[in-house]
Amino acid sequence: MPFLCPDSSSFLFGLKRLADCSAINPMHQVPAIVDGRFKLFESHAILIYICSAFPGVANHWYPSDLSKRAKIHSVLDWHHSNLRRGSAGLVFNIVLAHRDSHHSYPQAVNQAEEILIRSLSKLENFWLKDGRFLVGSSQPSIADISLVCEIMQLELLSEMECNRILSPYKKVVNWIEDTKKATAPHFDEVHDFLFKAQKRIRERMTTEFRKNEMKSKL
Amino acid sequence: MPFLCPDSSSFLFGLKRLADCSAINPMHQVPAIVDGRFKLFESHAILIYICSAFPGVANHWYPSDLSKRAKIHSVLDWHHSNLRRGSAGLVFNIVLAHRDSHHSYPQAVNQAEEILIRSLSKLENFWLKDGRFLVGSSQPSIADISLVCEIMQLELLSEMECNRILSPYKKVVNWIEDTKKATAPHFDEVHDFLFKAQKRIRERMTTEFRKNEMKSKL
Numbered sequence: 260m261p262f263l264c265p266d267s268s269s270f271l272f273g274l275k276r277l278a279d280c281s282a283i284n285p286m287h288q289v290p291a292i293v294d295g296r297f298k299l300f301e302s303h304a305i306l307i308y309i310c311s312a313f314p315g316v317a318n319h320w321y322p323s324d325l326s327k328r329a330k331i332h333s334v335l336d337w338h339h340s341n342l343r344r345g346s347a348g349l350v351f352n353i354v355l356a357h358r359d360s361h362h363s364y365p366q367a368v369n370q371a372e373e374i375l376i377r378s379l380s381k382l383e384n385f386w387l388k389d390g391r392f393l394v395g396s397s398q399p400s401i402a403d404i405s406l407v408c409e410i411m412q413l414e415l416l417s418e419m420e421c422n423r424i425l426s427p428y429k430k431v432v433n434w435i436e437d438t439k440k441a442t443a444p445h446f447d448e449v450h451d452f453l454f455k456a457q458k459r460i461r462e463r464m465t466t467e468f469r470k471n472e473m474k475s476k477l
Numbered sequence: 478m479p480f481l482c483p484d485s486s487s488f489l490f491g492l493k494r495l496a497d498c499s500a501i502n503p504m505h506q507v508p509a510i511v512d513g514r515f516k517l518f519e520s521h522a523i524l525i526y527i528c529s530a531f532p533g534v535a536n537h538w539y540p541s542d543l544s545k546r547a548k549i550h551s552v553l554d555w556h557h558s559n560l561r562r563g564s565a566g567l568v569f570n571i572v573l574a575h576r577d578s579h580h581s582y583p584q585a586v587n588q589a590e591e592i593l594i595r596s597l598s599k600l601e602n603f604w605l606k607d608g609r610f611l612v613g614s615s616q617p618s619i620a621d622i623s624l625v626c627e628i629m630q631l632e633l634l635s636e637m638e639c640n641r642i643l644s645p646y647k648k649v650v651n652w653i654e655d656t657k658k659a660t661a662p663h664f665d666e667v668h669d670f671l672f673k674a675q676k677r678i679r680e681r682m683t684t685e686f687r688k689n690e691m692k693s694k695l
Contacts, residue, residue: 285603286555297544304550312543325530326515332522337504339557366582385503 303335306401319398330394334386334402342382342409345375350412353420354460375424382406383428391437399441407438411450414457417464521553524619537616548612552604552620560600560627563593568630571638572678593642600624601646609655617659625656629668632675635682 284291284300291300294312299305310321322328348371352364389395393402410431413421425432439446502509502518509518512530517523528539540546566589570582607613611620628649631639643650657664 286599297547299547299551301551301554303554304547307550308543308547311546325526328529329515329517329522329526332525333517333519336519336521336557339554340561343558364584366584381504 302405303338303401306405310401317398319396320401322400327394327396331400331402334393335405337381337386338402338406338409341374342378342406345371345373345378346409346412349375350415354415372424379425379428379431382434383430387430387434391434393434399438403434403438404442407435410435411453414453415460417461520623521556521619524623528619535616537614538619540618545612545614549618549620552611553623555599555604556620556624556627559592560596560624563589563591563596564627564630567593568633572633590642597643597646597649600652601648605648605652609652611652617656621652621656622660625653628653629671632671633678635679 283293283298286300288300290302290305291298292305292308294308299308307321310316321331349368352368352371386393390397392399393406394400396403410425413424416424499505501511501516504518506518508520508523509516510523510526512526517526525539528534539549567586570586570589604611608615610617611624612618614621628643631642634642
């Protein structure tokens with residue numbers, strides 16, 4: 260089975276690794292794949308295509324049962340306007356906008372955090388209420404990979420912030436660990452880039468914090 | 478074939494019409510369906526489920542060919558963070574927030590319009606570049622229904638605003654007409670609610686405009 264991680268910062272799969280996919284995706288975004296002459300982008304579409312087009316992918320990743328498959332489509336669709344918007348919005352406005360000198364508005368940060376908290380609460384109380392994995396499943400699906408990878412972006416915030424946001428959601432925290440275990444050792448492998456970025460960002464944060472502390476003492 | 482319109486204001490299908498779906502969808506949003514004991518929400522998931530679970534749905538709505546199907550998933554996924562966010566965001570911030578006394582920030586209006594214009598440009602120059610319908614198809618798919626219905630929300634703006642936004646995109650305008658024709662008479666039937674709302678909103682806008690004009694003369 261090809262292991263997939265649809266997180267845009269760390270996309271690894273069995274077809275081709277793309278450092279720059281603008282020639283493949285006219286939207287200038289990752290992930291994108293090339294399979295022969297066929298080009299495809301959008302992480303969920305890619306996950307579904309790989310599960311459908313390649314033999315040997317275990318059924319639990321994208322069940323052939325229509326009701327189970329429909330529930331997976333439902334959570335993947337929900338993800339776009341909820342967890343993704345909250346998590347990516349928060350990381351963009353706190354970490355990336357600052358780094359890349361883009362505008363970041365407090366209102367945008369608050370709105371993203373509000374969407375994220377509401378989404379984590381729905382994950383805890385609805386999507387994970389019936390099983391270890393999403394939509395009541397005992398084994399992971401492509402939805403677990405996609406949504407856990409979205410949450411993993413929060414690792415770019417400070418450790419304190421990341422814990423403050425996630426720790427109230429016990430089922431979510433356990434589910435992240437279960438997904439990591441179910442996909443080991445690939446999970447850490449594809450998040451290597453993220454953890455390297457985390458190290459740089461947290462070091463910069465500490466330096467800035469110390470500088471400001473020194474200034475306030477003087 | 479059941480005719481489907483996933484627009485939340487006018488959802489009609491062959492299973493059940495829901496005036497209040499909160500008992501079916503814990504996210505308290507429409508659309509949502511019940512098929513026997515099976516409950517499902519999220520418009521794209523519903524469209525895919527109905528095409529897959531019910532016999533007699535023509536293949537062009539959700540092709541069985543894996544590459545064609547993958548392209549449909551791709552445009553449906555793209556839709557969430559682009560056209561949907563732009564169109565629904567603009568209508569919410571200009572029309573609905575005002576009506577329901579919610580906060581509406583000029584920055585949010587500008588951001589939504591920017592996303593919408595960018596999305597319409599991608600529709601014109603990428604998604605519609607190879608055919609009358611999305612992803613180079615000569616017949617409509619569930620993606621055409623979903624995306625056209627999203628654009629239909631713009632009818633709640635003033636006629637001038639709606640024309641200003643859409644008229645530069647000739648292919649988009651033709652595609653909307655082609656989708657209307659391909660789904661007639663159901664298209665107008667399911668948008669009846671929208672056009673009734675449009676009438677009320679535009680009448681209120683005219684009254685407010687006249688009031689302000691009178692005030693400025695006094």
